[in-house]
Amino acid sequence: MSIDKSESLNFLEEIIENDLKTGKHGGRVLTRFPPEPNGYLHIGHAKSICLNFGLADKYGGMTNLRFDDTNPVTEDVEYVDSIKDDIRWLGFEWDNEFFASDYFEQLHQFAIKLINKGLAYVDDSTPEEIAAQKGSPTVPGEESPYRNRTVEENLRLFAEMKDGKYKDGEKVLRAKVDMASPNMLMRDPVIYRIKHAHHHRTGDKWCIYPMYDFAHGQSDSIEQVTHSICTLEFIHHRPLYNWFIEKIEIFPSQQYEFARLNLNYTVMSKRKLLQLVNEGYVAGWDDPRMPTISGLRRRGYTPASIRDFATRVGIAKRENVIDFGLLEFCVREDLNKIALRRMAVLNPLKVTITNLTDTFHELLPAENNPEDPSAGLRNMTFSNEIYIEQDDFMLNPTDGFFRLSPGSMVRLKNAYIIKCEDVVKDGEGNLTGLKCSYVPESKSGQDTSGLKVKSVIHWVNAKDCVDFEVRLYDRLFLVENPQNEEGDFKSYINKDSLKIVDNAKGEQALATDEAGQYYQFMRLGYFCPDKSSSKDKLIFNRTVSLKDGFKKK
């Protein structure tokens, strides 16, 4: 718990530091992360997780994980498990694991207490009638004809609701607040509804379930959460949150709101992400193009890079759209320090070294990571037949292209300088290979040739390289803000967001490295094995390309 005056604080840190200073809650800080188990977590949740756990960590507090499972029809244990996996993978461990459904008994008692205080009533109106009673933001609501039932009648009816005497939708319990409030949420909100549905934890014990507003704040209060942090759209719920806590007379947790994360070229609502999954636009919640935590993990993002991103985007109350490039910056920065360097060629072009015999074989040492000498060296094999990248050769080089072209020289990374002597074409005039000579005295680290070349390119030994598949990903959407465009957001999906390269060639180490590595394929980008990759069929996902300093016109 260090409070450094010179560091700038976000508004939540200011609130907490002020609470600490005034001794509120005896200096205790308790936050919570409250997902509903009805979908997978996404990068926006990661921001919230980092915020809640980060704040507790910074100020010596604790964080609970609480599943907000008050709607059994959309929730499932599959989601509970994935959420826990994702939080742990991000690097956080919660102090307590709770479920709002743990509190159904207490919540039920709270409802009875409100009825007894004349602050809640059973309403027989239909959903349409209730909606009509609510009025509109500019027109005050009108009271339900059932609003003034006696306490005894409300108690009896509510008990009958609980006992399953009524069908779904037949009756609801409403809080008696103020039908004329300018805040729509205060116009006698529904707090309990009948759902004869099986709950993933309480089974068939209940057929009435509390609404969000009647569960969230009370759950915070039961746990004695001090700082209940949520996103901006809940700001209108705060008066209700406080009203229930005041009327039920329980621990005064307080709600604070911050702006949710928006990322350009993607969507960030569980409902929309679910559509992409269900309608087959992506391969699943963990498709590497998805902004889900599981998708980013499969794509090759590191936990550290996501935490760093969550810090860099900042915490404030204004709407924001973060450039996807910032996420890419964060992952490149992390991967640059830890990724093993390997050589791979995505679009192979055969090169025959003319002044080397067919039996020539040499081992050449190569650094595993120039940013980290402790990563050591591995050997690459070299022979008279290699593959280079097609993009590294131009028959008629444009201005500023300083790789290989007829007559030019480049260095093969960690190996020798070669000179392009001739091109090989098939019967139809298509380029099928190159003939190059190598300079024996130009060996990497022992170069006595005195030659200076403008470029260094990657390569693999054609005699022992491994074949594999590479999946290249691009942004999922063609427009920056798909949900703000006309029509269906799915019509803006980028059809070319996945490109499969099935004839990539890699150096032998790729076949023998232990699983689960983060790689940089030299000059190409950062890659990781896909979860479907096996010894028999290697498959790599491109996490992100390297920054390209060579801007082609």
Add this chain to the structure above:
RNA sequence: UGACCGAUGGUGUAACGGUAGCACAACAGAUUUUGGUUCUGUUUGUCAAGGUUCGAAUCCUUGUCGGUCAACCA
């Protein structure tokens, strides 16, 4: 024709009445056996109009613009 929240470079975010700073992006240069990394430098900003004050991004007023709210979702 309501209520609430917000407005600082292209994008984010600081400055808490006293020099508008930082990061990403962009651009230029240096270094480089990855056109990567690293390093240096440059461009770009306080929504508007009034007011308070010696002094306003900051306080006040009005306006403008953006967001949110009318699920038996969370």
